[in-house]
Amino acid sequence: MAVVVSLGDERDKDGRASSAGAGNALETLLKLVADDFAKVDDEIRGRMVSDVPLIPELAGHIIASGGKRLRPVLLLAAARLCGYQGPHHVGLAACVEFIHTATLLHDDVVDESALRRGRATANIVWGNQASVLVGDFLFSRSFQLMTEAGSLAVLSILSEASAIIAEGEVMQLTTANNLATTEDAYLQVIAAKTAALFAAATRVGAVIAGRDAEDETALADYGRYLGIVFQLIDDVLDYQADQATLGKTVGDDFREGKITLPVVLAFARGDEAEKAFWRRCMEQRDQAEGDLATALSLMEKHGTLAETVARARHYGDLACRALERFPDGAHRRAMMGVVDFCIERAY
Template sequence: MAVAANLPSDETPSLEPLIRLVGDDLSRVNARIIEYMHSPVALIPQLAGHIVAAGGKRLRPMLTLAAARLCDYDGDRHVSLAACVEFIHTATLLHDDVVDESDLRRGIATANAVWGNKASVLVGDFLFSRAFQLMVADGSLEVLRILSHASAVIAEGEVLQLVTSNDTGTTEESYLEVIRSKTAQLFAAACRIGPVVAGRPAEEADALEAFGLNLGIAFQLVDDMLDYSARQAELGKTVGDDFRDGKITLPIVLAFARGDDEEKAFWRRTLEDQQQEPDDLAHAQMLLRRHGALEATMERAREYGARALESLAPFPAGPVRRALDEVVAFCIARAF
C-alpha cells in the first residue's frame, strides 16, 4: 500500500501514536465539550451526550491538536477550537441521521430514533450555536472565517447529496464534489486552524489544509467502499445502508458506467425507484465485484492518501509528522 510505505512492513497502521501525542490536550477538549453541552433544558445535554458518547475516535479535533503541535504552538486556543470542530461534526451527524432516516449509528440507536426528528434537529442547531460561541470567544476573524466557511460548505454538500440521491446519472465529479463539501471540508478546516493560531506562514496553512482535504476525501471513499464489503460487518456496522437508502456513491457510479443495459435497469429499479427485493443487495455486490468498482474506489482512496502525504513535505520529520503519516495509512487500512 503506497500510503503506508513509511511504516515498517510488520506494523499495522494505528491512531495510537497520534492519541499518545495529543492525549493530554484531547482530555481538555473533552472537558470543554462537556462544559459547552450544559444547558438548563435537560433534553439538550441528554441528547447531545448520547451522540457524543456514541461518537467515533475524535479524529477531526485530534487533527486540530496535531496541526498546532506540528507548528510548535504553545498556547491553549487550539483546545477550544478543537472542541468547536467536534461540535460542528456532531451537529452535522444529528442532521444527517434525520435526513437519512437512520435508526442506528455505529450499532447504537440514533438520537432521532430515541427522541424523534424534531428534538434531533433542534439540538443539532444548539451545537452549531455553541460552535459559533467558541469561535467568537477565540476572537480571531481568520478562525471565524475558516470555520464559518466550512459550516456553509458542509451544508451545501448536504443539499447537493440530497439532489443527487437516487440519481444513477450522477457523474464521478459530482460525487467527488459532494464528499469534498460534506466530509473533507471539515477535515481541511480542522487542519488549517493549527498553523493559523500558531501564526505560521500562509504556505504552511495551505499545506495543512490540503492535507486535511485529501485525507477527508480518502476517508469517505473508504467508507463508501466499506458499505458494500464484508469488512463492514467485522467493524460492527451494517452492510448495505447506502444501497437501501439509494445513495449514489463512487462504487455505484463506476459499476453503472461499466454495466450493460440489463445491469443499468437493475440499478435504476433498486436505487432510483427504490423497489428492492431481498436478494438485491447480494446481486449489487456481485455487480460491483464484476466491474472492479470496489477495487477502483480503493485505488482512488490511495491516490488521495498519497496527495495528503505529499502535502506534509514542508514540515520536518519527527513524531508529529510520523503520526499524521500513520493517520493516512490507518484510514486506508480500515478496508482490509
C-alpha cells in the first residue's frame, strides 16, 4: 500500500481536461455515461427491495443523500474508455455503490455523525442498530452483484477492496486522537479506507473489457490516486467549507479529535505551546469555545490547509499521468477533468 512519493511540480499541462474545465468536468462525464447511469440507478432501486420495509426505507435515505455517485460513474467511464460493450458494467457499478453506501452507514455510527449532505444521518433517524444491520444487507447485495458478472477476477478485486476498506477503518481507529500519527501513516489509512474502492471500480472497467494487465494497472492507479485526492480535499473542506455547501457541520473532524493531514502538519510545525493546545483538543478531547478558531489560525499560520491541497494536486497529477497510455478522447479527457473538479471543491 505504498503511496507516499516525493513532491514536485509534475503537473502535465498538455491534454489535461482540455475540453472540460474543473467546474463542469463531472457533468461532462455524467453526460457521457448518462444512458448507463440511468440503468445503474434502476438497478440500485430494484436491489434495495426487501420484504422488510425498514431496509428500503433506510437504504433509500442514505443513497438519496449520497451525492454524485462518483465511484460507479468512474467504473462506467473506465469500461467505456476500454471499449466495453457488454452488460455487466451496470450491475458492477451498482455493486460499487452498495459497498460505498454500506461503509457510509457504518462510518456514521462509528463517528456518531448527525448530518450527511445536509440531511440527518440514518443512525440519528433510525438508530445505530438498524444502520449497522442495513449496512450489512447492502454488503450482502453487493456480493450477489459481484458473482452475477461471472468473473473470478472481478470477484477477487471487489472482495479484496471490501476487506481493505474494513482494514482502513480499523487503522483509522488506531490513529484516532493520536498525534504521533505521521503523514505516511495517515496516507496509508486513506489509501485503504477511501482510495481502495476508487481503484477497484476503475480497474474492474478494464477487466470486464478484457484489457491487458498494464491497462488494468493504469486504471487502478488512476482510481487510487483520485481517491487520495478526494479524501485530502475532504480533510480541507472540514475546516474551511461553507456548511450549507458541505452538508455537514464544519469542524466535525476537530470536535471528534480526528487526526487528518492538516492537523498532522500543524502539530509537527508547532512550538511547545501549540503542541500542548493540540494535545488538549485532539488527544484529551478537552475543548472549549473558541478552540476551533484557534486551530484554524494555527493551520493558517503554518499553511497546512494550502499544503494539503498541494498534496492533492500532486496525487492528481499522478492520476492524470496514469491515463496517458489510453488514446485521447472524450472519456479520457473527462476523467482527467474530474481530477481537477475534485481539487477545486476546496475553493
